[in-house]
Amino acid sequence: MSPSLTTAFLQQANRELATSLLYRALSYWADLRDYGGFTDLFDRQAEEEESHAKNFYAFLTDRDQAVTIGPFEAIAPVHADLLAVAKAVHAHERANTAAIHALYELAVSEKDYGTQVFLQTYIAEQVEEEAWTASLVERVSRSTCGGALYNLDRHIVKDLFGEK
Numbered sequence: 001m002s003p004s005l006t007t008a009f010l011q012q013a014n015r016e017l018a019t020s021l022l023y024r025a026l027s028y029w030a031d032l033r034d035y036g037g038f039t040d041l042f043d044r045q046a047e048e049e050e051s052h053a054k055n056f057y058a059f060l061t062d063r064d065q066a067v068t069i070g071p072f073e074a075i076a077p078v079h080a081d082l083l084a085v086a087k088a089v090h091a092h093e094r095a096n097t098a099a100i101h102a103l104y105e106l107a108v109s110e111k112d113y114g115t116q117v118f119l120q121t122y123i124a125e126q127v128e129e130e131a132w133t134a135s136l137v138e139r140v141s142r143s144t145c146g147g148a149l150y151n152l153d154r155h156i157v158k159d160l161f162g163e164k
Ligand SMILES: [Fe+2]
Pocket: 016, 019, 048, 049, 052
């Protein structure tokens, strides 16, 4: 792996872990406000993103590259309501898609085929991530009264992922 691709790849690995921390912070944001379903949803996403980060770091060691974890900034969510949270995670996932596409373009320009194949999984994953976060924004937008939000919170994991 070239030094520039290694640096960019490590940055993305750290971005995946930072995303995990973001979702964990949002799960506490939700827990503090007694949104039990959203707490579960964000915990679940925190774990999924941690598994992405692990796969990225492991790919680096497979390619004989050293791993530096972090640094990460403090995360203190200050969102006013669930709609603001939903919009923020959707924007975050869109930005992550752009970052993965840029990394893929670098791997293409360097003719690094192994990295390209690895990243294709995450290009497909981001389609899924943008879809559920867009759906989250829609569903929260439609829940305009307290009763609707209560029901949404109870069923959100099942609604989005068909399981609980
Ligand atoms: Fe991810």
